[in-house]
Amino acid sequence: MKIIADNNIAYADRAAACLGEVEVVDGADLSAERLRDCDILLCRSTRRIDAAMLEGTNVRFVATATIGTDHIDFDYLKEHHIGFASAPGSNANSVSEYVASALLVLAERHGRRLRDMTLGVIGVGNVGSRVVRKAKALGMSVLPNDPPLERETGDIRFRPIEDLMEADVLTVHVPLTREGQDATYHMINEPFLRQMRSGAMLINTSRGAVVDGQALETALSDGRLEAAVLDVWEGEPMIDTDLLAKVDIGTPHIAGYSLDGKANGTKMVVDAACEFLGIETRWDPAADLPPPDVPEIKLDATGLDDEDVVRRAVFALYDVRRDDEELRRIPTDDTRGDYFRRLRKDYWPRRAFHHTRVEVAGGSPELEAALAGLGFRVA
Numbered sequence: 001m002k003i004i005a006d007n008n009i010a011y012a013d014r015a016a017a018c019l020g021e022v023e024v025v026d027g028a029d030l031s032a033e034r035l036r037d038c039d040i041l042l043c044r045s046t047r048r049i050d051a052a053m054l055e056g057t058n059v060r061f062v063a064t065a066t067i068g069t070d071h072i073d074f075d076y077l078k079e080h081h082i083g084f085a086s087a088p089g090s091n092a093n094s095v096s097e098y099v100a101s102a103l104l105v106l107a108e109r110h111g112r113r114l115r116d117m118t119l120g121v122i123g124v125g126n127v128g129s130r131v132v133r134k135a136k137a138l139g140m141s142v143l144p145n146d147p148p149l150e151r152e153t154g155d156i157r158f159r160p161i162e163d164l165m166e167a168d169v170l171t172v173h174v175p176l177t178r179e180g181q182d183a184t185y186h187m188i189n190e191p192f193l194r195q196m197r198s199g200a201m202l203i204n205t206s207r208g209a210v211v212d213g214q215a216l217e218t219a220l221s222d223g224r225l226e227a228a229v230l231d232v233w234e235g236e237p238m239i240d241t242d243l244l245a246k247v248d249i250g251t252p253h254i255a256g257y258s259l260d261g262k263a264n265g266t267k268m269v270v271d272a273a274c275e276f277l278g279i280e281t282r283w284d285p286a287a288d289l290p291p292p293d294v295p296e297i298k299l300d301a302t303g304l305d306d307e308d309v310v311r312r313a314v315f316a317l318y319d320v321r322r323d324d325e326e327l328r329r330i331p332t333d334d335t336r337g338d339y340f341r342r343l344r345k346d347y348w349p350r351r352a353f354h355h356t357r358v359e360v361a362g363g364s365p366e367l368e369a370a371l372a373g374l375g376f377r378v379a
Helices: 012-019 072-079 092-109 124-137 147-153 191-194 213-221 242-245 259-277 306-317 321-327 336-345 367-375
Strands: 002-008 021-025 042-043 061-064 084-086 118-123 142-145 167-170 199-205 223-228 296-300 357-361
Touching: 002 012, 002 213, 012 042, 012 259, 042 259, 061 259, 072 084, 084 259, 092 124, 092 199, 092 223, 092 259, 092 306, 118 124, 124 142, 124 367, 167 357, 191 213, 213 223, 213 242, 223 242, 296 306, 306 336, 321 336, 357 367
Parallel strands: 002 021, 002 042, 042 061, 061 084, 118 142, 118 167, 167 199, 199 223, 296 357
Antiparallel strands: none
């Protein structure tokens, strides 16, 4: 049994060893020729998996270690009886921690307090639901919107999109779809941005093409939007550097790239491959994950605003400005795609908040509840 795995899938060589012979390759090098004698393909979202990639190969199971699946030709897989799995929810916590860090940056940079702000959350699935919880822990009022989930559940807490137009910040957590009543391609377009309240802010960590980049650039240039945070971009990896210059925070599609999120995704796809083949799962991520760099934080909250203390705790683990600074060094010529890919491939070993114990001197019960709501272990 031969398994080919994208080299950006964490621990793929060890995790998939129970399946057979594992070859780890650069995702850019995947091709039908490379996959000719491959039985199982473990991929990510950087390559389209379709007839051009699979025709004439032995591949009988494809798994993508990602939440999104818009790079998969499901019709081809079904027609050729090729099994499939993805990793929904694997990096949901990582993305929600990214959003928490970004919100704290935006509030500080624009002289605001999150407890005085309203967050509109478009898409309340695996990622969005965690964003809702962390935003509430930060003291924000939250307006959730998810038409498909609302129709499915009848839950009255979901708000119509019109209600979100008055939010201070909108954050988007939807799949990229191009058809149907809930199509999301260019969902955030010029008419949508015009309806948002003046001075609002936008965060997109879903898929680049959910937002019309040209429309967003115009809205930022003319001041209709006060700020934007983009982790995902149209045309990746050849991103629009003019748009990057306009956003407050720009990062190279790494919101879900914590080491924990990557390991979760690896385990999910390897478990699915084991189930497909009818063999026992053997890999435990805990055996390979390193100890956290910051196992404990001690803070003195005496005389400080709770939000400033929370900001210190979050930034000690993950300050999104670090990734923004790296992306802003991107070349403006044709080599920018290589630079973008390299930032993703060589991403630093970011860890989840729950690995860190926080001890606060002089803190209120409300502060401790906020830190616990973000995922920290509070002493």
